[in-house]
Amino acid sequence: MEYILKTDGLTKRYGKKITAVDHVNIRLKQGEIYGFIGRNGAGKTTTMKMICGLAGISEGTVSLFGKTGREAEELKSRIGCLIENPGLYLNMTAYENVKAKCICVGIKKKGYIEDILKIVGLSDTGKKQVKNFSLGMKQRLGIALALVGDPDILMLDEPINGLDPQGISEIRETILRLNKERNITVFISSHILEELSKICTCYGIIEKGRLACELSHDELMDKCKSCVVVMTDNPEAALPVLDKMGYQNYKVVDKTTIEIYDNIDNTSDVIQNLAASMVSVSSVYEKNKSVEDFFLQFISNGEE
Amino acid sequence: MLNIIKYELYRMFNRLSTYVLLMVMCLYNLTGMGELAGSFTDITLQVFEIGFQMVILTIFIILFTCDELNTGYIKALITKIKRYQLVIANVVVSLVFTMIMFALTMVQTFLYMQISGYTGFGSASRFATGMILMLFLHTAFGVFISMLVYLFKNKIIPIIVGIIMVVGVLLFVPISADTSNGFLKMLLNCTIMGQISSLCDSMTASSYAAPILNITVTLGVCIIVSCLVFQKKDIK
Numbered sequence A: 001m002e003y004i005l006k007t008d009g010l011t012k013r014y015g016k017k018i019t020a021v022d023h024v025n026i027r028l029k030q031g032e033i034y035g036f037i038g039r040n041g042a043g044k045t046t047t048m049k050m051i052c053g054l055a056g057i058s059e060g061t062v063s064l065f066g067k068t069g070r071e072a073e074e075l076k077s078r079i080g081c082l083i084e085n086p087g088l089y090l091n092m093t094a095y096e097n098v099k100a101k102c103i104c105v106g107i108k109k110k111g112y113i114e115d116i117l118k119i120v121g122l123s124d125t126g127k128k129q130v131k132n133f134s135l136g137m138k139q140r141l142g143i144a145l146a147l148v149g150d151p152d153i154l155m156l157d158e159p160i161n162g163l164d165p166q167g168i169s170e171i172r173e174t175i176l177r178l179n180k181e182r183n184i185t186v187f188i189s190s191h192i193l194e195e196l197s198k199i200c201t202c203y204g205i206i207e208k209g210r211l212a213c214e215l216s217h218d219e220l221m222d223k224c225k226s227c228v229v230v231m232t233d234n235p236e237a238a239l240p241v242l243d244k245m246g247y248q249n250y251k252v253v254d255k256t257t258i259e260i261y262d263n264i265d266n267t268s269d270v271i272q273n274l275a276a277s278m279v280s281v282s283s284v285y286e287k288n289k290s291v292e293d294f295f296l297q298f299i300s301n302g303e304e
Numbered sequence B: 001m002l003n004i005i006k007y008e009l010y011r012m013f014n015r016l017s018t019y020v021l022l023m024v025m026c027l028y029n030l031t032g033m034g035e036l037a038g039s040f041t042d043i044t045l046q047v048f049e050i051g052f053q054m055v056i057l058t059i060f061i062i063l064f065t066c067d068e069l070n071t072g073y074i075k076a077l078i079t080k081i082k083r084y085q086l087v088i089a090n091v092v093v094s095l096v097f098t099m100i101m102f103a104l105t106m107v108q109t110f111l112y113m114q115i116s117g118y119t120g121f122g123s124a125s126r127f128a129t130g131m132i133l134m135l136f137l138h139t140a141f142g143v144f145i146s147m148l149v150y151l152f153k154n155k156i157i158p159i160i161v162g163i164i165m166v167v168g169v170l171l172f173v174p175i176s177a178d179t180s181n182g183f184l185k186m187l188l189n190c191t192i193m194g195q196i197s198s199l200c201d202s203m204t205a206s207s208y209a210a211p212i213l214n215i216t217v218t219l220g221v222c223i224i225v226s227c228l229v230f231q232k233k234d235i236k
Helices: A044-052 A069-078 A094-105 A112-119 A135-147 A165-181 A193-199 A217-225 A235-244 A267-276 A291-303 B002-013 B016-033 B040-050 B052-071 B083-116 B124-152 B156-172 B182-189 B192-199 B205-232
Strands: A005-014 A018-024 A033-038 A059-064 A079-082 A153-157 A185-189 A202-207 A210-216 A227-232 A250-252 A257-260 A281-287
Touching: A005 A044, A018 A044, A018 A059, A033 A044, A033 A165, A033 A193, A044 A079, A044 A153, A044 A185, A059 A069, A069 A079, A079 A135, A094 A112, A094 A135, A094 B002, A112 A135, A112 A165, A135 A153, A135 A165, A153 A165, A165 A185, A165 A193, A185 A193, A193 A217, A193 A291, A202 A217, A202 A291, A210 A217, A210 A291, A217 A291, A227 A235, A227 A267, A235 A250, A235 A257, A235 A267, A267 A281, B002 B052, B002 B083, B016 B040, B016 B052, B016 B083, B040 B052, B040 B083, B040 B124, B052 B083, B052 B124, B052 B156, B083 B124, B083 B205, B124 B156, B124 B205
Parallel strands: A018 A210, A033 A185, A033 A202, A079 A153, A153 A185
Antiparallel strands: A005 A018, A005 A059, A202 A210, A227 A257, A227 A281, A250 A257
């Protein structure tokens, strides 16, 4: 399998004691939207900076389009990036900011700047200086800059941070459109996991500098799918029954609640078996976990 | 590389501070020229000898280089360019800005001579040599300031060093071609400011060696150090 972006043992150390990113192996295929999830300080931005060349690599390699070393360095020009806050010249207009980058990369095509601004919905900003832009407009201009040069990979670090719901929705639509219409592979990090789950096709969870797991959208949905909640006044008596039924993945949440994470085809079986063992059940229902719940649970399991 | 130079020049001409600084320099030249006399060559070289252009250049380079690093715009470029290319482009910007300062100063000198009734161009060869050496000495100084910005990544240290170098040398060291103190002469030969200040007085073919050596060493060292520092620095 050829990956468009692959990191092997990517590591970033500050001095001898601090390891910000620890042997991270990321695999990204053409056309995917990769959601990079992690808490503050988990190492998301540092990883992205290393991939883009903004930060030095202490150990490990970054492969782009199957190439490593110097060849990969040359191919970095096919990455467009928006890392942390968008870097913009505040006294220039949106047009001038994009024009500056176009000059830098040697793009002279007529109407190119207008097209880019249209994609991100900033074509009508005229002579308004960037310092007078809203946060959402600045973020979109940051994406516009990342799009200059028609990149194959777009690296977006927290692009929806601080945006209002409408701004978030606009960015989401823009990313999806770019992915579908231009076949741009997107690597995106965000804290707003529910938003990520709306657009990403695969995910990587980073915790304390280590890539804890990589999973596809389907796998994540599967993990978030459901748990069966059993409400009973005697959880202790219910547990042997659940064991007998072959369920192993359950958790006593409080004095009246048990959550069963194993696949249960028929909840009435659970009720019948508990009733047969004289365990009173007040209710049984399916509960879907949010992506956030899954993430928090995953992280806390890791800590345990 | 040419595209990056074009980008830096685009940025330079799109900055309000570029024009403000040039205006300040012109105003200062106007106030200072009243005391100068002689041919066009004499007056022009004397204006540069005062060193105010160096102060303007220092401020310009600091604002220009810091802006690129502080705004974070460089993050949008970094995958498309090599870092050393930005350092080289900054050298060109320093050269172009100096050329504009020189051109404006020459126009002002010409106008001043018309108003004051002075005539005569003076020695053409002295003018050409002096101006070329001044141009590259100023550029080398700009590159030195730019290196300080890359090293310290702030405005304060480079501006203090820059101002001390310009004003400090002129104020505290009695510069003159006939400086009898050999050690002082040797020391001055090591500084760009010393070269600029003594260039007017000692314009003989044999005296070109020191400024040329100074320009070469300063440019070489500063470009290499800037590239090495900038190459290794993580961009925040």
